[in-house]
Amino acid sequence: MKTAGIVGANGYTGSELVRVLAFHPNVTLSFLYSRSNSGTKISDLYPDLTAVCEMDLTDKPEEVDILFLCLPHKESQNWLTQNPVNDETLVIDLGNDFRLEGRFGERNFIYGLPEINKKNLLNSKSVANPGCFATAIQLALLPLAEKGVLNEVYTTGITGSTGAGQSLQATTHFTWRNDNISAYKTLTHQHVDEILQQLDTLNDKKVSLNFVPWRGDFARGIFTSSTVKSDLELSDIYQLYKEFYEDEPFVKVSEKAIDLKQVVNTNRCVIHIEKNENVVVIHSAVDNLLKGASGQAVQNMNIAMGWEENLGLNLKPAAF
Incomplete structure (x- = not known):
């Protein structure tokens, strides 16, 4: 047995991590x-x-084998500075502090999207967990990027209210969110740079991503639709995706239409592809608190520790 600590356990991702662990x-x-x-x-x-779990929350951290940082963005560096961690401790940061610049002291954070970085994650001591939208969009585009055929990408995505965190905001009030949808951070979302950093390493040329995120009137889940142009036949695209993800336990490529309830409460991503003439739309869906955050953090922990990748993550969605 390994010991684990959660910093920021009072938030949505922290409490979800408690539930899984x-x-x-x-x-x-x-x-x-x-x-x-x-x-x-x-x-x-x-x-x-x-x-x-009936544990008391505390402001006194202990030395553990595995440390999860579930802090607001830009606070993980401050916490690690004020609370030095043993070099042998596996640190998994669920914020965005180390996704683009992965160094902190002697630690070199590995970008924790297992579907492209599994070999580097094995035995790693520092992992930067991807963002929720970044996970859904990258998984939708990675096979085409590896093929080198991505150019201009137009993506829309809708997320539940838990994506905004636990702190109450005007746009998370029930009276505002209920029966309501709105766009936010149009073309400027913080996950765009993170997505392009990964896609550009696979694609032959730089990718242009035009992303419009939406707030949905539901609690959890993300559904994205990415539009690209390609002369590949739809059957060839499906074959490309199925081969790319054939050994990935948490990604399912479906030739049937998908919906959000297939993934909510699971660590899975489901993908569906449609094509009309030379326009291709790739739909992807994830649970923002699991595959988009805490579940993926546990998946990364399993890989880094050399355990079975899906250990503790065999979760079934709730259909009703």
């Missing part, structure tokens, strides 16, 4: 860190964790 056969939780809720039971904040 509570049933992981190779991990025991040692501490749940929160400055703002120290002394409070995690199950008092999240009643769904009653009888699953």
